[in-house]
Amino acid sequence: MLGVPEAQDVFVREERRREGIGEAVMLAVERAVTGRGHRQVSLSYGIANTAARRFYKRLGYRHAGIEPQRVQGTIIVRSGPLEVDDTLIYLVKDLA
Template sequence: MEIAIATNSDYGYLKEHDHHILQSLILHKIKRNEIYILRDENENNIGWMRYGYFWDNTPFMNMIWVDEQNRGQGLGKQVVLYWEEEMKHRGFKLVMTSTLANEGAQHFYRKLGYRDSGCLLLENEPLEIILTKKIM
């Protein structure tokens, strides 16, 4: 698997598959180098990881996705660890993410060393668990 910074040529793939972001923001995130694309050995896009900044100063992983046929191979773990190293090299000491309490992703993040750090409860939504990890 290859992990690469998304480029404008990845826009069509992201627009088609990432339904958790306004389409108008995808190019903005690409321009800011805030999306990593996962590619298989044939250079086909098979997933992505997108992030931003909480409080404008703490890297926050907004979304990680691996196409269903490529799951269970450790690709998600690889991209998270890659991102953490990138953030560490940029001088950050803490990263964040979140997941809904009714999603299994919380267990994935805890296995990678993320710790529960709070929650957010929005009307008519499941509890959102906030997770952090020190990367010093």
């Protein structure tokens, strides 16, 4: 989404999941985004990723109105090149 900051690479070590770390990370992301003057934050997750779907729904993310996108090959995210073969669902959250 043009001009909307995008959260990428949200990852919690497997042995520390369901402790609220992911939620704390996303709230910190949202504070940082708001602090820079933005009113929305966006992200995407793989269509089969049920944990991510529930996680983001609970945090108030909604469909961004973008068709799910089939992505295959190497994409560049902040942490570097990433091999992807997935259908991505795009979400957005309006920040207070």
